[in-house]
Structures are given as C-alpha cells and as structure tokens.
Amino acid sequence: MSEKQIDEVSGVETTGHEWDGIRELNNPMPRWWVWTFYATILWAVGYAIAYPAIPMITSATKGYFGYSTRAELQQDLNQAKASQMKLTDLVAAKTVQEIASDPALREFAIAGGASAFKVNCATCHGSGASGGPGFPNLNDDDWLWGGDLDAIQTTIAHGVRFESDSETHASEMPAFTDVLEPIQMRQVAAYVWGLTNKPSNPALAEAGKQVFADNCAACHGEDAKGKMEMGAPDLVDAIWLKSRGEDAIFRQVASPKHGVMPAWAGRLGDATVKELTIFVHSLGGGT
Template sequence: MADNKKDDVTGVETTGHEWDGIRELNNPLPRWWLWLFYATIVYGLLYTIAYPAWPMVNRATGGLLGYSTRGEVAEEIARVEAQNAEVAAQLAAADLNTLDPSSPAHSYGIAGGAAVFRANCSQCHGAGAAGARGYPNLLDDDWLWGGDLNSIEYTVRHGIRNEADPDARYSQMPAFGEILSTGEIAAITEYVLEISGQEYDAGMADTGAELFADNCAACHGDDGTGDRMQGAPNLTDAIWLYGGDRDTITETIHDARFGVMPPWGPRLSDAEIKAVTLYVHGLGGGEAAPEEE
C-alpha cells in the first residue's frame, strides 16, 4: 500500500491504494447524492415515528398517525358491504327455488358463494370442490343427504354429526367389529363387492347377502342403494367416500366411519349461506326440488 499523495494528472488526493500502477482517486461524493442520502435517513426516522414500525414483545409501536393496514381493509370491506347491502338482503330473504336466475340477487349469490366457498369450504372439499378421502365430491350427483337447494342449505347451516348444533344431520354406523366375527365381516365385504360390480367370492357373497339383510339393510336398503333420510350411502355405484376396494370396505365395516362437518349457521350470514348454497348447487351435481306429495 502506497502513502496518500496527490495524483499528478488530476491533482486529486489518492486513497493510497494502487493496483498495477493504477492509483485510486479519493474523489468526494457528489453533494446532491450526499444530501439525498441524509434526507432518506431523516425520512426513515420520521416514518418509524409516524407509522407502526418498532417491534415489541407482543405488538408493534402504533405510530403517531394511528394508521393500520387492518383498519384500512376493514373500512374497504365495510364500504363494499354497504354497497351490496340491498342485494344481499334480497338474497337472504329469497326462496332459492323460485329465485330468478337473471336477477341481481342470483348473480350476487353465485359470485359471493364462490368467495365463501374458497374461504370456508375449500380446506376440506378442495379448491375445485372435487373432495378427497373422507370429504365428499360436490361436483357429482351422488348426495348422502340430498342435492336440492333446500337440502344443501340445511347441510351448510347445521352441519353433520357435530355437537354444536342440535339440528345437525346425524347418523351413526355401528362398528361391526364389536358385533360380528371376522368371517362374517369378510362375507359382507364380498357381498358389497358383488352389488357394486366388482370381483368377488361368490360363495362368501351368498353368506354375506344374508348377513347384510340382517345387519345393514335397515340403513342401506334391501338392495344396498342407500337412504338419504339417514345419510346412508348407495353401495351399488362406483362412488366411494373412503374407498371401495376390499381392504377399505372391510375396514369400514369393522371400524365404522364418523365424518363431521361444522355448522356454518353461527359463522356465516343468511346471505352468505344462501350464496354458497347456490354456488355448490350450480357446480354440476345439483338436483331439482323434490315434488310435493
């Protein structure tokens, strides 16, 4: 490292650094850049005083201006809700079975229902509503409790097999592992495989048919097509909530299943419940209202 001295050509003092005969000039920073740098420091300090900034144990400093991003979002939500209050009230009071598909309330319901579904239902039923193991597919036309508008709304509002709502849909399959022998369960499994159109053991299925009639038909029906009043699934189709292979059917019979859906009545408004009902009904598997007897 060489001693600091002035450059012979420019007359500027050097830093004392030299590389292959090239010396580094110690030119001062431009005044405008230096003052801009100082200004950003001052601005940063003032910003941390005026706005939330400094982290503390369980919160951050509030800032002299009291600004809050959450408050800003809340104000925006309140503004939009006020803007849509009239059409939301129309939807909340509407009979979904007679609601005009061309009405603003119906359009608002479909769009709002999609948002409600993404925020509250997609975690279980999937972003596309195709479901998963133990969570029903809402795109098909296979419904445990009914797929018309009234049935879907009731299910959303009260839920299934929960302890929070006394009006929740409720059914319980016994764990036949505590009632039947391993051989009897295996025979029923073969019979279920038969009626669902899969490969099965004919001899065991004959025995299973009798056991099915004695133990399962009360809920699933004599022909195994299910009963929506009890939430008993149709065992003759190819749609399975937990799986339809031999091992899974055996497990279901032995241990039973007990899926739970929370009631959304206490969490969502009437307009939101009806909106998500319209959305789910319109996904492809929605059914017409049953004819009055």
C-alpha cells in the same frame, strides 16, 4: 493567474486536483441535464407543498390540495361495500329458490359463496370441491343427505353429527362385531364389493347377499341404493367415501368411521350460508 493544465491523453482541461499522480478532468455536466436536475428539485418542493408528503410524529402534512390516495381508496371501498350490502340484504331476505331464479342475484351469490368456500370449506373438501378420503366430492351427483337447494342449505347450516346443533343430521352405522361373526362380515364385504366390482370369492359374495338383507338393507335399502333421509350411502354407484376394496368395506362394517361436519349457520350467518348453498349447487352435482 495559474496556467491551465491540459491532460495529454484526452486533451481536456483538468480541475487542478490531483491524487497520487491522477489528475481530475474538468468535464462539467451538460447544461440541459443541470437545468433538468434543478427542475426536479423545484417539482419536489411544489409536490411537498401541494400534497401530503412530509412525515410528522403521528401523521403527515396534509398538503394544499388535501388529496390522499388512501382516502380515495377507502372511498372506493366504502362505495363497493355499500353496493354489496344491498345485494347481501337481498340474499338474506330471499329464499334460495328465489335467489337461484334471479340471474343477477344468483351470480352475486355464487361469487360470494366461492369466496366463503375457499376460506371455510376447502380445507376438507379441497379447493376444487372434489373432496378426498372421508370428505364428499361436491361436483358429482352422489349425495348423502340430498342435493337440492333446500337439502344443501340444511346440511351447511346445521352440519352432520355436530352435537352443538339440535337440528344437525344424525345417523351412525353401528359396529357389527357384536352382531356378526367375522366370516359373515367377510361375506357381506364381498357382496357389497361385488355390486360394482368382481369379488375375490363369488361364494362369499353369494352368502353375503342374505347377510346384507338381514342387517344392512334397513338403512341402505334392499337394492343397496341408499336412503338420503338416513344419510345411508348408495353402494351400487362405485363412489366410495372412505376407501375402496373388500378389506376397506370389512373394516367399515367392523368398526365404522363417522365424519363430523360443523354447523355453519352460527359462524357465518344466514346470508353466507345461502351464498354457499347457491355456489355448491352450481358446481354441477345439485339436483
């Protein structure tokens, strides 16, 4: 029987193994740790038997209990979808006025509309619906085609200047380069800017008043407050869709920019259009 070797520094028995003069100490793990380790092995074996655990070629073992977190999640999702479908069917069946007057249905429509807005509308109108150059701010009360529920629904469903939809809003400001002299366009630009700001040349603005009356009032109104039925913007509210300043107004008179909004009815369906209508109306600018 070989003699036990004791490490001189630690006083611990060695295993007898030695590498390059270094001896391995015989420090076994605590028994409670060993038994815990064995217990985890037994637990793993039991878990593999009881639940889906062992991968196969195209699937996995079903387990004794047949439990699956994926199946449970799918069941929850199916229940949620079924619940949503009931409300979605109600949205599709009711008018936007009826939806708005039902608190629970209105809340559901706003939530659905907010989600649809982020996916389909935020690219142009911004994530907060505040718009940008050429894209209307949907939070204010300045509306080109009307801000009540019916008007918003029509605009979303059929779009603006969208050629593929026969019911789309259609209006275009003509280019006045063939109608007005450059000085007249400068005059009317100064006049329109002067409605809400100080014009660069009061004399130009004064002359532009008659130019406006003769060429622009038919659409924008004699008071320049616009006409929703024509999509003509209000020019006295200091809200500018394209850009600000006399030069910008001059360019718009000479060579107008015309935005196009797609018709969403065919893409999203009637229920989603109604949800978007309720959502946009709820932003605070709806009338």
